[in-house]
Amino acid sequence: MARDPGTAPAPAPAPDERQRDADRSQGIILAAARDEFADHGLGGARMDRIAERAGLNKRLIYYYFEDKEKLFQAVLEQAYRDIRDRERELHLLDLEPPQAVRRLVEFTWNYYLEHPEFLTLLNSANLHKARHLEGSQRARALNSPVIETLAEILERGRRSGVFRGGVDPVQLYVSIAGLSYFYLSNSHTLSAIFGRDLLAPKARSERLSHMVDVILGYLLRS
Template sequence: MAKAKRTLTWQRDPEGMRLRILEAAKQEFAAHGLAGARVDRIAASAGANKRMLYYHVGNKDELYLAVLEGAYDKIRSEERGLDLEHLDPPEAIRRLIEFTWNYFLRNPEFLSLLQTENLARAKHLKRSTKVKSMHSPFVEMIRTVVRRGVESGDFQVAIDPVQLYISIAGLCFFYLSNSATLSVIFGRDLLDKKAKDERLAHMVGLVLAALTGRSAEMLDVVKAPKKRAAVAQTL
């Protein structure tokens, strides 16, 4: 009876079934990595069976690549909604940092997937026909913000947009992906609210100081992290 019910669901809503499979796979790969992930667990979590999984997505490697592509598409899609082109350049960079930080906090499975794929030397990502095209508009968006900042006199340097984003993402990623060991080493909980607010203020101040040539104190980002963090949560 249960098998017949699954078959009817599959036939009535094939796209819904595919999305459930991808969500279950994302959680499985994030928790266990590619090597430790099990197709039978993914199928069971999605309310499917292996035959349905292979039909909708493909084998394990194809499923993993589809999850990776979906993860990148999700963050790039949300970044496009930031509307950075219509903000003053310093505020646009501030918003990008706040978004990146809070996105990583809300989506820890994204960080796990990145770690898994980097351990594989991007072997699967290199096969993607979609990922590179996702990033070109995003890079151009940052390039435009930097150019406007230089033209307005807000920024002192026309920094490479790719380097700028890697620096922003790196400041967020390293802290969060290593928070367990760093908390032990430095004897403080790096994931309590106060520590996270301080980290966000530090990153905003650091990046804007590099771009503007002004100190973080002059930029008013160190002494009021709570207010800024609250704004970031609403983005």
């Protein structure tokens, strides 16, 4: 008996379309998981809540990410990918060395202010001794370019006689990140201890100027 044309099954999605759907679903899951881990940490996060935030079936989360530990690792990798993508948009190598370092300090400060979830994710990762990053080749690959860029900036500055020599780009980047990270991560306790609102607009502006002065004061030859 001939099949009724009106009942013919819909054609299966093309492979490219299926991949786009999978990428979209994973992106939604990662965004929901990022917010859940930022709010509750790894220990307090719940897969049920992540599924609810994402508006997706919990089984789909397990299908893509296996378990909560793997999902947390994927969230951390995505967090590093996001900040590194933004750093590349700075085009630091197109600038003179002092301007490039200034821009990196300013960017780091502003990114941390605009993305407090990044700091809370790092806090949670450190509570677990970074075991989710130690085995991640992806995280290492993501973080290498910024160090290579900074090394090139430092070498250009040294050759031109603007910067001192012998500066370790890893140590310098840690100092740039640390000056912002500690201040913002501890802003509530520091404000209470010193009796000043360290997140007031004036205080934030003063902090950024101070950090730029500290970093460039160390690098510039007198």
